Structures are given as structure tokens and as C-alpha cells.
Amino acid sequence: MKLRLSLAVLVAVSLTGCGSENNSATVAGSVVETVPEVVAVEAPAEVNPEVLAADLKSLGCYACHAIETKRVGPSYRAVAEKYRDQSDAVPALVAKVINGGGGVWGPIPMVTHPHLKSEQLTPLIERILQLPAE
Numbered sequence: 013m014k015l016r017l018s019l020a021v022l023v024a025v026s027l028t029g030c031g032s033e034n035n036s037a038t039v040a041g042s043v044v045e046t047v048p049e050v051v052a053v054e055a056p057a058e059v060n061p062e063v064l065a066a067d068l069k070s071l072g073c074y075a076c077h078a079i080e081t082k083r084v085g086p087s088y089r090a091v092a093e094k095y096r097d098q099s100d101a102v103p104a105l106v107a108k109v110i111n112g113g114g115g116v117w118g119p120i121p122m123v124t125h126p127h128l129k130s131e132q133l134t135p136l137i138e139r140i141l142q143l144p145a146e
């Protein structure tokens with residue numbers, strides 16, 4: 013039964029295949045090949061939470077933060093949740109880490125990190141904001 017069905021499909025497909033003689037478009041006597049347009053879509057970078065956590069630990073951020081749990085400061089998952097769709101948030105957050113400040117997550121302000129450079133923090137903050145929601 014199954015074999016007969018697939019045979020029928022095969023016959024139908026080959027029939028329609030032979031029936032259409034016009035496989036390539038002809039414009040003014042020349043054959044125009046239609047090349048499918050390839051659109052380069054950049055896949056979103058996968059953020060590995062373990063690698064990110066190690067990098068944050070190496071800069072001392074883990075004294076007050078963790079990825080999953082709120083400590084002195086908010087969890088990085090919560091930070092990602094809040095700013096994920098705000099592309100202009102990265103420079104502001106970088107500045108906040110360097111200069112310190114509070115008033116967003118609670119009464120405790122973040123300490124200053126004057127020894128850290130914005131070139132160093134920018135990719136880090138970008139990775140924090142790419143943490144997937146759970």
C-alpha cells in the first residue's frame with residue numbers, strides 16, 4: 013500500500029516535470045538565469061554563561077553580582093532583561109560601571125571602577141545584554 017502510494021507520487025511528479033518545457037525564463041531571446049539572492053544574516057552570537065562568568069569574576073564584578081541571582085547588585089540575567097532591546101544602553105552602562113552610581117535597582121549604589129577601560133567593558137556589557145531570557 014505504502015509502496016503503491018509513493019509510486020503514484022513519483023509518477024505524478026515526473027509527469028509534471030516533463031510537462032513543463034519552460035524551465036528557464038527567456039527574455040528577448042537570451043536565457044536569464046535566476047540566481048537566488050543570498051542575504052547574509054548574522055547569527056546572534058551565542059553567549060556562553062560560564063565563559064562570561066569567568067570574565068566577570070576576573071574583573072571583580074562577582075563580588076556583588078552573579079548571572080542568575082541578585083546579590084548586592086542585580087543579577088546579570090535581570091540586567092539583560094531590562095536593557096536587551098535598548099541598543100543605546102551599552103555606552104551608558106559602561107559609563108556607569110566606570111563612574112559608579114545608583115538609583116536603578118535599589119538603594120545601594122555601584123562602586124566606581126576607574127581602572128577599567130570602556131574598550132574593555134563594552135564587549136563585556138554587550139555579552140551581558142545578549143544573555144538569553146530564561
Ligand code: HEC
Binds near residue numbers: 071073118136
Ligand atoms: C561593590 C559592589 C559592585 C561591584 C564590584 C560591581 N557592581 Fe555592578 N552594580 C552594583 C550595584 C549595587 C548595582 C545597582 C545600581 C543601581 O541600582 O543603580 C549595580 C548595577 C550594575 C549594572 C546595571 C546598571 C544600571 O544602571 O542598570 C551593570 C551593567 C553592572 N552593575 C555591571 C557591573 C560590572 C560589569 C562590574 C565589574 C566590572 C560590576 N558591576 C561590579 C554593585 C557592584
